[in-house]
Amino acid sequence: MSSHGPMPRSAWIFPLLSALLFATATGAGFTFTPSVAGLVFAVALLVVLFGTVFAAVHHAEVIAERIGEPYGTLLLTLAVTIIEVALIAAIMLGEKPVPTLARDTVFAVMMIVxxxxxxxxxxxxxLRHREQDFQxxxxxxxxxxxxxxxxITLIMPNYTxxxxxxVYSASQLGFVSVVTLILxxxxxxxxxxxxxxxxxSNAAGAGKDGMSTSNRMLGLSIVLLLVSLLAVVLLAKKFSLVVDFTIASIGAPPAFAGVLVALLILLPESVAAVTAARRNDLQKSINLALGSSLATIGLTIPAVAVAAYALDKQLVLGLDTQEMVLLVLTFILSMLTFGTGRTNILFGLVHLVVFAVFVFLVFVP
Known part of the structure; x- marks a missing residue:
């Protein structure tokens, strides 16, 4: 993993650039508008934001190697969830409220992951190892x-x-949020x-390299992880303006915003999961993938519910019929895939077909 060598320059440059971008834009009172200057700002913001998210995941991985499994993947998942909550809250509670964004993002995360x-x-x-084992x-x-x-968060609201x-009533949303956190x-x-x-993981050599990270590198990664997460949270509001303009410009459906947020926050973690699968550590890939989905619902929904209640905003959670069919199909397919302890390429292809159906139906519902 990346912590075996010197820290890449991007791991500290992007957190500093994001902090500098936020300070400059805030100090100058600059905000995104449809213009040449706005376009330059949007491109710079997206590059810096993506780089900072990757940097945050890199530092979380460095720390993860030291503390071992499953704490490592848990830390990585929590870091990504913080970023997700910030982006959802910024867009959903912005000048143009999007009450369905939390639902769309959570559903998109489920389908993508x-x-x-x-x-x-x-x-x-x-393709690399023919078959792989997991717990x-x-x-x-x-x-x-x-x-x-x-x-209880995406289907039940349609039947209360x-x-x-x-939508849930205030008491129902509070109850579901508490139950979700407890579970x-x-x-x-x-x-x-x-x-x-x-x-x-039972893979040979898994988890034996955790002590390769020096104390100095570990301390630096902790600091830069905190800086990266704070920078993403601060830039989330400006990112929401870019998302609104992009959707309006290309005429994309509202659900596309949820897909964009999900892709932004999942891309670095996805790279780590695919890398683990290539190294014949499918268990870590499963921990990252299913852990992301679990944290997205278990932490994001209660956090957004609190924000919506505090600011008196409506929170729409129930999926439409088409999306519920895809969700139930994913449930059944996941039980079959993870019910044997061994995988092969056909399982992977079937999951990718369902994902392709999801993407297609976002634009052609």
């Missing part, structure tokens, strides 16, 4: 919690009677203390 990322990891690993018990725990959280439409918290306790061995 559970079908796109899982499919690529299994296909890549299968069935750990995967079953992931799926059982994930299915319950996805159902207290309020009309795909996710118990899962983390199970993952990190009670049954840690369920989530550790």
């Amino acid at each position: 559970c079908n796109g990322l899982v499919g690529i990891c299994i296909l890549t690993g299968g 069935i018990t750990g995967s079953s725990l992931y799926l059982s919690v994930l299915f319950v959280l996805a159902t 009677l207290t309020t009309p439409g795909p 996710y918290g118990v899962f983390l306790y199970t993952q990190t203390f009670l049954h840690r061995d369920y989530f550790i």
